[in-house]
Amino acid sequence: MLNFFHFSAVQIPGAFGDADCDEDIDLGDHTSLTECLAGAAVTPPMMIPDCLNAFDSDSDGDVDLQDAAAFWSVFGNP
Numbered sequence: 001m002l003n004f005f006h007f008s009a010v011q012i013p014g015a016f017g018d019a020d021c022d023e024d025i026d027l028g029d030h031t032s033l034t035e036c037l038a039g040a041a042v043t044p045p046m047m048i049p050d051c052l053n054a055f056d057s058d059s060d061g062d063v064d065l066q067d068a069a070a071f072w073s074v075f076g077n078p
């Protein structure tokens with residue numbers, strides 16, 4: 001029996017640093033990082049729900065300078 005369901009181009013949310021899910025880490029993502037960067041032990045702005053998914057590299061519930069350093073280490077990568 002043929003299966004007519006196709007699941008191509010499925011985006012997997014939570015790829016570190018790729019806030020806009022376009023499969024690169026570029027200036028657009030950097031802009032999102034600056035909006036999410038709230039500091040140590042501070043929950044990022046609630047209006048940007050993907051901050052932690054995209055930028056919380058150490059999964060401690062904040063977006064701080066450690067997470068920013070991790071972002072900059074991969075900045076420019078596809």
Ligand SMILES: [Ca+2]
Pocket residue numbers: 017018019020021022023024025026028029
């Ligand atoms: Ca991106």
Ligand SMILES: [Ca+2]
Pocket residue numbers: 055056057058059060061062063064067
């Ligand atoms: Ca963090």
